[in-house]
Amino acid sequence: MFINQTYIEGLLAAAKAAPSANIDSILDRAERMEGLKHQDIAALLMCEDEGQLARIFDIAGKIKAHIYGNRIVMFAPLYVSDHCVNSCTYCSYNCRHQFNRKKLTMDEVREEVRLLEKMGHKRIALEAGEHDGLCPMDYILECMRTIYDMKFENGAIRRINVNIAATTVENYRALKEAEIGTYILFQETYHRPAYEKVHPTGPKGNYEYHLTAFDRAMEGGIDDVGAGVLFGLADPYFEVLGLMLHNEHLEERFGVGFHTISVPRLCKAEGMSLTDFPNLVDDRTFEKIVAIIRLAVPFTGMILSTREDDAMRQKLLKIGISQLSAGSSTEVGGYALREAHGDTGSSQFEVSDHRSALDIIRALLDEGYIPSFCTACYRSGRTGDRFMSLAKSGQIKNVCLPNALMTLCEYAADYGDDAFKASAHAAVQRMLPEIASDKVRAKTEACIAQIQADGRRDFYL
Numbered sequence: 001m002f003i004n005q006t007y008i009e010g011l012l013a014a015a016k017a018a019p020s021a022n023i024d025s026i027l028d029r030a031e032r033m034e035g036l037k038h039q040d041i042a043a044l045l046m047c048e049d050e051g052q053l054a055r056i057f058d059i060a061g062k063i064k065a066h067i068y069g070n071r072i073v074m075f076a077p078l079y080v081s082d083h084c085v086n087s088c089t090y091c092s093y094n095c096r097h098q099f100n101r102k103k104l105t106m107d108e109v110r111e112e113v114r115l116l117e118k119m120g121h122k123r124i125a126l127e128a129g130e131h132d133g134l135c136p137m138d139y140i141l142e143c144m145r146t147i148y149d150m151k152f153e154n155g156a157i158r159r160i161n162v163n164i165a166a167t168t169v170e171n172y173r174a175l176k177e178a179e180i181g182t183y184i185l186f187q188e189t190y191h192r193p194a195y196e197k198v199h200p201t202g203p204k205g206n207y208e209y210h211l212t213a214f215d216r217a218m219e220g221g222i223d224d225v226g227a228g229v230l231f232g233l234a235d236p237y238f239e240v241l242g243l244m245l246h247n248e249h250l251e252e253r254f255g256v257g258f259h260t261i262s263v264p265r266l267c268k269a270e271g272m273s274l275t276d277f278p279n280l281v282d283d284r285t286f287e288k289i290v291a292i293i294r295l296a297v298p299f300t301g302m303i304l305s306t307r308e309d310d311a312m313r314q315k316l317l318k319i320g321i322s323q324l325s326a327g328s329s330t331e332v333g334g335y336a337l338r339e340a341h342g343d344t345g346s347s348q349f350e351v352s353d354h355r356s357a358l359d360i361i362r363a364l365l366d367e368g369y370i371p372s373f374c375t376a377c378y379r380s381g382r383t384g385d386r387f388m389s390l391a392k393s394g395q396i397k398n399v400c401l402p403n404a405l406m407t408l409c410e411y412a413a414d415y416g417d418d419a420f421k422a423s424a425h426a427a428v429q430r431m432l433p434e435i436a437s438d439k440v441r442a443k444t445e446a447c448i449a450q451i452q453a454d455g456r457r458d459f460y461l
């Protein structure tokens, strides 16, 4: 098995016993954006020298700026069912928790999608609890067909990432055929004893089946997989090494590692108390972890959700995060409930950023970022190793920026008020000269003119 508890603990102990030994040479390599192996990561995680830590943050900021520029890809979750047979102790949807559970009908899915589209979203993460009886794969596939079939005046949901329980190769193949974007599955914790403790009953308690889900997903043809751990369940440094070893395993076996890494921190949820979790991660450690992951896997997108407040989001955007959720509801049918009654409160976990999608997107623009609604790679077949080779050669930037500018113009035209349109226009004019190729810049300008003058939509490179 590619995760070995004794091996990881040994690496951390050795790095702790000899801190600072090779840090400068590791950071020189990180600065060249070559990525780092898990042995290097262990050394960086144990680094406490203020000067070296400052250099870690500095390099993370440089990598972020060089590879991702000021673009931030936007998405929102769509919870379709909270039926669940598992009893994850950190989740309010666990089967021991009594509440009125829901699974959306297709009409309700359409209503949620209508409201997500009204917020401007084009990319969603479809989420469901694990319940083969009440929420089988056929239901997930029906949801995907329903969503992809919906067309609005302002476009459509153009890509569905799916976050559902570990399953079979056959089911992953069916998700691939249904045009899944990224298959997302958080390991929650790589530390087996902690994993078994927080998953006391249900199929999710099978550590190895969960850990090998991405292998089966890739065998089923899904080549974009998104990983994550729930920071706070075990030693956070152990978790980072677990992530890195998992990524290396997929690279060795399939030629491509994680497409994205999510970095959720444990939050308060209905029916649990944070005092039961002794490994909560403080802000400084969390920032250090995000920066080190940025150094380790420069070309892997990093995702932050509305679990974090605006102040933390601002810090992490500078050192690693490339995708954000906005206007999120973590409740089944939550967008319709919010529209009718305001926030209702029976969500999977408590969110910290309660601003509307438009307010978050407006704030990003004001801070100098380019909110992007791009979904181009998935639709152009740039997935898996094809995507990674373009990313590693630096060529992906040639399409990311034009796509970001075109989708921002669409968003401003369809959802922005006059002030937002003016800010977006200024940002686009500021960024257009950054497109290196004259030909691509001219094409982007022509598409933007058509978006603004003719109401045309959905241009992408």
Ligand code: SF4
Pocket: 084, 085, 086, 087, 088, 091, 092, 093, 094, 095, 128, 129, 130, 204
């Ligand atoms: Fe169910 Fe997922 Fe919550 Fe666990 S984390 S109880 S599997 S919904």
Ligand code: SF4
Pocket: 073, 372, 374, 375, 376, 377, 378, 396, 399, 400, 401, 403
């Ligand atoms: Fe992401 Fe590809 Fe769009 Fe760039 S062009 S933002 S990598 S989907």
